[in-house]
Amino acid sequence: MDIDTEKKGNAVVIRIKGKVDADTAPSLQECFTNQIAQNEKKIVVNLEGLDYISSAGLRVVLAAAKNLKALHGELLFVGLKGSVEKVFKISGFYSAFKIFDTEETALAQL
Amino acid sequence: MELPAHIIRQASQKNLSEFIQFIAEAAETVGFSEERLNEIKIAVEEALVNIFNYAYPEETGEAIVACRIEHDRQFVIEIIDEGEPFDFESIETPDVEADISDRQIGGLGILLIKELMDSVDYRRESGRNILQLVVKRP
Numbered sequence: 001m002d003i004d005t006e007k008k009g010n011a012v013v014i015r016i017k018g019k020v021d022a023d024t025a026p027s028l029q030e031c032f033t034n035q036i037a038q039n040e041k042k043i044v045v046n047l048e049g050l051d052y053i054s055s056a057g058l059r060v061v062l063a064a065a066k067n068l069k070a071l072h073g074e075l076l077f078v079g080l081k082g083s084v085e086k087v088f089k090i091s092g093f094y095s096a097f098k099i100f101d102t103e104e105t106a107l108a109q110l
Numbered sequence: 111m112e113l114p115a116h117i118i119r120q121a122s123q124k125n126l127s128e129f130i131q132f133i134a135e136a137a138e139t140v141g142f143s144e145e146r147l148n149e150i151k152i153a154v155e156e157a158l159v160n161i162f163n164y165a166y167p168e169e170t171g172e173a174i175v176a177c178r179i180e181h182d183r184q185f186v187i188e189i190i191d192e193g194e195p196f197d198f199e200s201i202e203t204p205d206v207e208a209d210i211s212d213r214q215i216g217g218l219g220i221l222l223i224k225e226l227m228d229s230v231d232y233r234r235e236s237g238r239n240i241l242q243l244v245v246k247r248p
Contacts (some may be wrong), residue, residue: 022126022159052148054155055218065210083148083226090225091218092206 002049003031011042011110013103017049020057028057032064041073044106048079053087061093074098076106116176121161121191129158129175133187136177140185141248149226150187150245156219157189157241165193165239179247184228187243196239198232 001024002017012035020028035043043064047053065075077099080088088094100106117132119125133154137147154175161173174190204217224230229244 021130021155022123051144052152054152054159055216055222056155056159058218059215062210062213062215066213066215069210082145083152086145086149086226087152087222090206090222092208092213095207096210096213 001027003028005031005035008044008103008107009110011044011107012040013044013046013107015046015049019052020050020060021052021054022056025054025056025060029060029063032060032067036064036067036071036073041068041071042076042110043068043073044076044078044103044110046078046103047084048081050079050084051082053084055091058087058091058093065097074110076100076109078103078106115178116174118172118174121158121166121171121173121193123159123162125173126155126158126162129173130155133175133177137185137245140179142185142245143248146245146248150185150243153223153226153243154187154189156223157243160196160219161189161191161193161239165191165196167194180244183247185245185247187245189241189243191239192237193239195234196232198230198241 001019004015006013014031068075077097080099117129119128130151134151137150158173171192176188178186180186201220203221204214227243228246231242233240
């Protein structure tokens, strides 16, 4: 898994590539924790480069979403495809989260 | 078609990638698409992580992942442990329609296994938990 973060206006974009599984999920959790600790409350997660996410990753995403919600922040998603999109649909994340096609359209919502 | 029969390792998170690599290599020879391959790997990961976390509460034990082609039309994976009995069907499905604030963290693994695989069967046999995942061949 590779994570790249970029500040965009009042939001931060987190781009996750590769695989979020039980081994790599802790690094993703650390990334969310750091961003939230730096007072980032609007986070756009770009999953274009992600081809694998298991429940260990969903758990991290849900925990981050709950933390952000408590801070009146927002967590948006971009670029779901293939098995990642399927996993989001099965787990109900597809309807629970706001999902956009591009970073630009997501950022325009914030 | 020759398939590697099985892999036995200690039921520990540190062996997850080795188990997954075993099943990925076997499934690749069957000719699944990359997307289907990822779904197979996710289902096997979920089953193994359950075993790592719950099967052996005291002394650690082993997990086995085995696979074969059956009737030339399905890829059958068996994930086996000798730990605590695990009633696969008794696991409550999380409410996937709940609002984020009300959602429980966790409980999604079993749901993913059931939804991603073509069929799933659990049995307890001679002190072993045997979870069978079936994927139709492409």
